[in-house]
Amino acid sequence: MDDLSVQVPLSCPTCGCTEFSEVSGQDQDSADERRFICAHCGVAISRDQLTEANSASIDATIQDMGDDIISALSKDLKKALKRKGWKVK
Ligand SMILES: [Zn+2]
Known part of the structure; x- marks a missing residue:
């Protein structure tokens, strides 16, 4: 469930x-x-930091495009990221 690796497109x-x-x-403790x-x-x-940096860029892209379709796509993307355990606003 928490398998983040190189294929995560961040x-x-x-x-x-x-x-x-x-x-x-x-550091085994953390x-x-x-x-x-x-x-x-x-x-x-x-x-x-990686999550934060990329959610910011997702938001920036949405603002840039200002498009309903883009925002719908982004919602799907965020849903997919959340399923992977990422914290996305
Ligand atoms: Zn780099």
């Missing part, structure tokens, strides 16, 4: 790359603090 807030590798190990490394620019980002 993009790096720094460079826009959509490939990430998950960092594991280092499983919630999973971190991902961007495959392109190497930035390390937490799951929360």
Whole structure:
């Protein structure tokens, strides 16, 4: 249910790359603090930050388009993300 991996279509807030590798190990006590490394620019980002960065870009896209169809599509996208356990506004 909580299987986030490289195929999740979220993009790096720094460079826009959509490939990430998950960092594991280092801090066993904080499983919630999973971190991902961007495959392109190497930035390390937490799951929360990644979610936040991408929900912001989703919202920005909606505002940009200002279109009912886009917003309907985005609702579906958010629903899909929520099913994956992402916090989306
Ligand atoms: Zn990047």
